[in-house]
Amino acid sequence: MSTTVELVEHAPAVSHALPDAVGRALAAGRIVDASHDPYAPGRWLLRAGSKVGAVTITAPGADEAVTVRITPKVPVARLFFLLGYSLDARGGWLEGQVDVAQHRDLLPALAHAVERQIDRALRQGLLQGYRPTEETSLVVRGRIREADQIRRHFGAMLPVEVTYDEFTTDIAENRLLRAAIERLLRLPGVPRDVRRRLIHQRTRLADVTPLTRGHPLPNWHPSRLNARYHQALHLARAVLDNASAEHAPGGLRIDGFLFDMNKLFEDFVTAALQEALRGTSLTGRLQDPHHLDEAAAIRMKPDFVLYGPQLTPLAVADAKYKAEKRAGFPDADLYQMLAYCTALGLPEGHLIYAKGNAPHAAHRVRHAGIVIHQHALDLDQAPAGLLGDITAVCQRMRECLTV
Template sequence: MTVVELGEHAPAVSVRLPDAAGRALAASRIVDAAPDPYRPGSWRLRAGSKVGVVALPVPGGDPVTLRITPKVSIARLFFLIGYSLDPRGWREGRVEVGDHREVLPALAHAVERQVDRALGQGLLQGYRAVEDSALVVRGRIREAEQVRRRFGAALPVEIAYDEFTTDVAENRILRAAVERLLRLPAVPRDVRRRLLHQRARLAEVSPLVRGRELPVWHATRLNSRYHQALRLARVVLDGSSPEHTTGGLHVDGFLFNMNKLFEDFVTVALREAFRGTDHACRLQDPQHLDEAGEIRMRPDLVLYGPDGVPQAVADAKYKAEKSDGYPDADLYQMLAYCTALGLPEGHLVYARGNAPHTAHRVRHAGIVIHQHALDLDRAPADLLGEVRSLAGQMARVGQTAPDATV
């Protein structure tokens, strides 16, 4: 087996790979991949914002496993995930990752531990609507179906009833997540053994059909012990999972998109900072740049004041500031948001920067664009404190003096 180790946004590396594997990686867009012009038979690979692991079985050769490690620590990564999923129920250390230092092993460990806790008191039971054909009447008769399918025959009877069963949405989601993890590469042997045990506990639950919508569940007091496990299961089932065939090769794995994860954390944390105030936050708020409504925009977060009028706009960017500053395109995008919403200020939130805050006043417009940098290496409580400070600044429109002009 060929194992390729890459770092998130690290410099490109030259790796000897079969052409079929290199083409599959290039087509999948998991990483930037191109033949190395200076080393025949090698490919230059560079990871972007996707972290995790993928496997490529190569016909006639050794399989290739690609591992991409995040810049932030595994513990910090799962704090971002846990808080985004459940900000009010989050507690530091709630999502256990064990001693694992890679994304997929840590995720598999965390899911298995939460599933074990959820099933500790036995499988959840609930009522499920069932439609069936039977020789005895149970529940109610579906008269229209009886006429349409039986043409006046008395038996069998088309019936509908509520069945009290363990085959409910919550258990089906947990089983699907466990089975998904068991199909992935790089899950440690001890974790895989425990996942097999959890699958055995869920053996009587119907499997989900791959490709179909996940069943809907609602958080209640009765399923409270399942909440954390279900949210992590959703991460597994909704994650960027490159399962497809490219150039004759099946690419399988699990990836986190750090851009999306950072965006989710920032917007959820800002929304929580304004909870209980007279302000309201709308995430991914659909807007239009032009009066005809043809040019669509979707800012990450728009803050509305007590009068229901937009007061501030924020956009999260998972980019570290370079020596020549942040990309100018981000400023142009925020200027468009502020202009369309009629706002005097806008806020760009980055993962890290050389200064915690800078601001720019746009010439002939009077619009101030703020650039904030969050330090993801800080302790969770301190990081959330930075977000609350940002929220306070967003609520004080026009009170921060800019230090630059664009």
């Protein structure tokens, strides 16, 4: 038996009948804002924040599970554009390749997109590469590990401790694809037809060693040889990085997939700003560390700092994905940007929001001469218009420069 709770990102709180252990697990895991309903015993007030996706909470040995689905405010197709662009700004890898419009919910669309990209990657067969291998052998192959030979075999000639590069399909790229498939097959809400295709892709990767849970993900490096895998690997890494699987207090298990829209919006904005600078003498750095005070005790990391040819800070920007607010943009963001501009010695700062009720605004700080711009991006518009707005923001950042 399963109970499903439907929520909408940043919507008002709603009351649901839930076991206390489940409500506490939702609150402790910061999946949603959860608190006891003061007017209805046995019910919890649930309010979704910036995390979207689905999680299932189950107790050991219990037949009943509670699934919480959080729908994003932006259409799923637009969310996938933001995701695709932030992962591969130049590739445009989702556009025209994966039709996610047939799926209204995030998780089914994600599983469909992963399966389609993996299918494209594997059409020419599994990628092969060289993998460093260490083993005990009766024949010399590659290089003898002398220290291990002496320590393990006390000077005996055989067996031999060797290391060599093996040409195999059991490489990082294939292991990441298999791990993403395994992850999606364990998640609730994957449609039956998509699940069937994912199982088929897993069969194609049957000879690849599964990743061990809890271990770091293997690294891969883009190259001409693995170019046909790039899009699938970007999406697979997004699946693995945003997966949620943990044991909550009381033995409850939380299993699911959640995107943080705050992080997704920040990644998209900074990637688009970097792309808008392509071909210029300027460079942009993401999360570049600086210090607010002269003693270097207070660290700050703006989302985006624009530098000139001599690596002199020229402009600073922060991305803020906010829920709509009747009173407009939060004042705390202005104070934060003022600190960035003061510490970096800049005359202007830029706050970039997902569009809410407040229009674009510019504020000149008294006795400082610093101007703080607040830009609003309409995420409901077509991708070309959205990128055009980012380019306009980047041009505004460059207008005040003397390079």
